[in-house]
Amino acid sequence: xxxxxxxxxxxxxxxxxxxxxxxxxxxxxxxxxxxxxxxxxxxxxxxxxxxxxxxxxxxxxxxxxxxxxxxxxxxxxxxxxxxxxxxxxxxxxxxxxxxxxxxxxxxxxxxxxxxxxxxxxxxxxxxxxxxxxxxxxxxxxxxxxxxxxxxxxxxxxxxxxxxxxxxxxxxx
Numbered sequence: 001x002x003x004x005x006x007x008x009x010x011x012x013x014x015x016x017x018x019x020x021x022x023x024x025x026x027x028x029x030x031x032x033x034x035x036x037x038x039x040x041x042x043x044x045x046x047x048x049x050x051x052x053x054x055x056x057x058x059x060x061x062x063x064x065x066x067x068x069x070x071x072x073x074x075x076x077x078x079x080x081x082x083x084x085x086x087x088x089x090x091x092x093x094x095x096x097x098x099x100x101x102x103x104x105x106x107x108x109x110x111x112x113x114x115x116x117x118x119x120x121x122x123x124x125x126x127x128x129x130x131x132x133x134x135x136x137x138x139x140x141x142x143x144x145x146x147x148x149x150x151x152x153x154x155x156x157x158x159x160x161x162x163x164x165x166x167x168x169x170x171x172x
Contacts, residue, residue: 011166018159021152022074028145029070036063055135062132062142069149073156097164104161108154115150122147 036059043056075081088096122143132139 011162014159014162018073018077018156022077022156025070025149025152026074029067029074032063032066032070036060036067039063055132058132058134058137062139065142066145066149069146070152072149073152076153076156076160097167101161101164104157104164108157108161111150111154111157115147115154118143118147118150 039053039056039059043053046052088099091099122140125143126138126140130139131137
C-alpha cells in the first residue's frame with residue numbers, strides 16, 4: 001500500500017507555483033515601494049517651494065497597503081516573521097513538529113478567511129462606485145491587492161503545513 005505522505009513531483013510543482021507567486025508579488029511590492037518613496041520625496045521637495053502635491057497622503061497609504069500585503073507570503077516563505085518559541089523550545093522534537101503543523105493549519109484557515117473578507121469588501125466598494133476622498137480615484141484595486149497578499153500568505157502557510165506533514169510521515 002502506498003504511503004500517503006510520500007509525495008514526489010506534485011509537491012515540487014506546488015512549491016514552484018508558490019515560488020512564482022511569491023516572486024511576482026514581491027516584485028510588484030518592490031515597484032510599489034519605489035513609487036511610494038519617489039512620491040513622498042517629490043512631495044517634500046515641492047513642499048519646500050510651497051507647491052505640495054494634493055493627494056500624496058492617499059497614494060502613499062494605498063501603496064503602503066500593497067507593499068505590506070505583498071510582502072507577507074514571501075516573508076513567511078523565508079521564515080522572517082517573528083516567532084515566539086519560549087514554550088515550544090522545551091518540547092521534544094516530535095511535539096514541536098505537531099505544534100508547528102497545527103499552527104500552520106490554523107494560520108492557513110485564519111488568513112484565508114481574512115483574504116475572503118477583504119475580497120468581499122473590495123467587491124462591495126467596486127459595486128458602490130466609491131472613490132477616494134481627495135483624488136477621487138477608484139481604490140478597490142488596492143483592496144484586491146491586499147486580498148491577494150493574504151491569499152498568497154495563506155497558500156504559503158498551507159504548503160508549510162503540508163511540508164510538516166510530509167516530514168512527520170517520513171520520520172515515522
